[in-house]
């Protein structure tokens with residue numbers, strides 16, 4: 001955590017949210033990985049070290065919380081989280097990042113993913129939905145396919161509408177840019193739909209698993225957000241938006 005914080009600080013970012021993976025699916029490698037006590041102890045040390053020069057948010061990327069509602073609530077209530085990403089890493093009990101998710105064809109994989117996401121959006125525990133069109137990154141990395149999601153507009157709107165109704169947000173996840181895709185997750189079309197539906201809460205996430213990936217593509221994310229009609233980013237603390245940062 002100290003390596004990541006120092007890399008973000010040196011890059012001139014205003015702060016960082018550590019969004020460690022949290023899962024309950026037994027087959028998922030992230031299940032049982034996070035040790036919250038150790039996590040919060042190190043975070044506290046970093047907060048003392050940086051003082052008010054840099055904010056450090058206690059985040060978590062919680063997978064399929066709609067399938068594990070009690071576990072998710074217990075986990076989130078037990079610790080002072082600032083910011084919770086919600087992810088659908090499993091759809092119909094299939095890992096969306098593995099080839100098996102595409103065994104029945106592209107169309108069925110896309111529909112399965114967005115149906116699961118709509119469930120998560122409606123019933124899950126989260127502040128911001130992570131990598132909204134993750135299936136686009138997986139179709140690219142597994143099949144080398146660039147997806148056109150326009151035909152899935154109805155399904156996608158279903159999920160977006162619930163996000164807006166519940167007062168939740170979207171992340172622009174820039175990890176796909178480092179993998180050869182032209183647009184982050186989601187891209188301009190979905191961002192516009194979210195904005196048209198009244199969506200306001202937007203954050204950037206580099207999904208960095210290594211220090212050199214921190215903040216990658218944020219310039220492009222900013223241009224896209226502006227093009228989609230957004231003027232500001234949300235900053236969370238204690239699982240509420242406490243500040244709006246002009247783009």
Ligand SMILES: [Zn+2]
Pocket residue numbers: 061087089130131
């Ligand atoms: Zn994820």
